[in-house]
Amino acid sequence: METIYIIEDEPLLAEHLQQHLLNKGYEVIGTAATAEAAIIAIENSQPSLVFIDIILAGEMDGIEAGQIIHERFDIPIIFLTAHKDKHFFERAKLIPPCAYLLKPFNESELELTIEMAIFRYQMKKRMQAAMKVAEEASMAKSEFISHLNHELRTPLQAILGFGELLQLSDQSLFTPQQREYIKEVITAGKYMETLINEVLNLSSIEHKTSTANMEIISLDEVIPNCLNLIKPQINACTVEVTNQMAGGHGHLVQADKTRLMEVLINLLTNAIKYNRPQGHVIIDCSSAPGEPLRLTVTDTGIGINETDRARLFQPFVRFVSVNSNIKGTGLGLVINKRLMQMMGGDIGYDNNPDGGSCFWIELQQAPPV
Ligand code: ADP
Numbered sequence: 001m002e003t004i005y006i007i008e009d010e011p012l013l014a015e016h017l018q019q020h021l022l023n024k025g026y027e028v029i030g031t032a033a034t035a036e037a038a039i040i041a042i043e044n045s046q047p048s049l050v051f052i053d054i055i056l057a058g059e060m061d062g063i064e065a066g067q068i069i070h071e072r073f074d075i076p077i078i079f080l081t082a083h084k085d086k087h088f089f090e091r092a093k094l095i096p097p098c099a100y101l102l103k104p105f106n107e108s109e110l111e112l113t114i115e116m117a118i119f120r121y122q123m124k125k126r127m128q129a130a131m132k133v134a135e136e137a138s139m140a141k142s143e144f145i146s147h148l149n150h151e152l153r154t155p156l157q158a159i160l161g162f163g164e165l166l167q168l169s170d171q172s173l174f175t176p177q178q179r180e181y182i183k184e185v186i187t188a189g190k191y192m193e194t195l196i197n198e199v200l201n202l203s204s205i206e207h208k209t210s211t212a213n214m215e216i217i218s219l220d221e222v223i224p225n226c227l228n229l230i231k232p233q234i235n236a237c238t239v240e241v242t243n244q245m246a247g248g249h250g251h252l253v254q255a256d257k258t259r260l261m262e263v264l265i266n267l268l269t270n271a272i273k274y275n276r277p278q279g280h281v282i283i284d285c286s287s288a289p290g291e292p293l294r295l296t297v298t299d300t301g302i303g304i305n306e307t308d309r310a311r312l313f314q315p316f317v318r319f320v321s322v323n324s325n326i327k328g329t330g331l332g333l334v335i336n337k338r339l340m341q342m343m344g345g346d347i348g349y350d351n352n353p354d355g356g357s358c359f360w361i362e363l364q365q366a367p368p369v
Pocket of ligand 1: 266274303317319320332333334
């Protein structure tokens with residue numbers, strides 16, 4: 001049975017409310033005229049619900065009392081009020097989940113309000129319990145992943161190390177086919193290393209163990225830096241990469257420099273990887289005052305058809321055949337999406353009308369310094 005405590009400084013009203021509650025089968029375990037007296041009594045009796053009049057005798061008013069009772073004892077509260085005062089509702093909102101009852105009330109209103117208050121309180125408790133379970137599961141998952149990282153990396157280092165030693169050995173000891181096998185072992189090992197790194201990267205972003213270190217970044221600096229880092233890849237292919245913003249356009253954005261470079265490098269390497277011989281990649285940007293800046297990486301490659309586009313930014317989804325020579329893990333775009341969200345930005349895909357893809361990212365602009 002619900003046990004109820006009443007804080008009301010008008011004896012007649014307290015009596016009246018108590019009678020209604022008894023009629024409805026609730027047990028009233030105490031009444032007090034001041035918040036100070038009630039708090040001591042509630043600490044000892046732990047009722048399942050408290051009625052509090054907004055205006056009370058004593059130092060504290062009903063809302064202050066409600067706040068203390070909520071914080072110390074986490075008991076559902078029903079405020080009693082004579083009029084709809086906006087100021088009261090603003091203050092009462094800070095004590096969730098509370099209910100209120102307008103005086104004068106009848107028994108059915110009273111019963112309904114009690115049921116609602118108890119229901120909302122139970123829902124809050126269930127949500128808190130579910131969140132605790134989810135947090136524990138998430139921590140267990142993080143622990144599992146860091147364990148897995150260690151367990152996988154150690155044998156992998158041995159596979160790669162011995163594979164590379166075989167490559168450094170006298171090659172005349174091996175048949176051409178055996179040399180091919182050694183190459184395969186190393187390629188597969190390196191792929192696995194990339195996969196482990198990307199899974200860990202994604203997991204640390206999703207579990208918020210890594211956060212964005214936001215600062216004002218100049219695109220005039222970041223884009224050439226990215227292009228420098230992927231120079232070997234650009235030189236090894238016939239795709240031409242053009243930076244339309246070369247020469248300094250003075251664009252400043254709010255971002256985490258390392259994370260932004262990670263996103264751009266992924267978009268650029270994809271634009272090269274999924275391009276065609278003698279294809280093009282163009283980096284450009286558009287901005288309007290007060291709007292996020294949009295940076296685009298457009299390519300003339302194989303593009304992504306409409307059905308596949310709906311599955312973009314999902315883990316392990318690749319649109320090339322499993323036998324394709326184009327290597328990848330299917331994690332780059334998901335990581336990009338999480339990173340852009342972490343920086344308060346966005347990422348998306350537009351069709352390149354000339355054939356190919358156009359990936360864009362948006363970031364908040366920083367005011368010129
Ligand atoms: P990965 O390149 O490692 O497979 P990503 O997450 O970066 O993983 O990309 C997911 C998939 O999206 C790729 O496998 C590819 O099929 C497609 N994709 C990404 N970028 C492009 C692009 N610029 N042009 C065509 N397809 C692309």
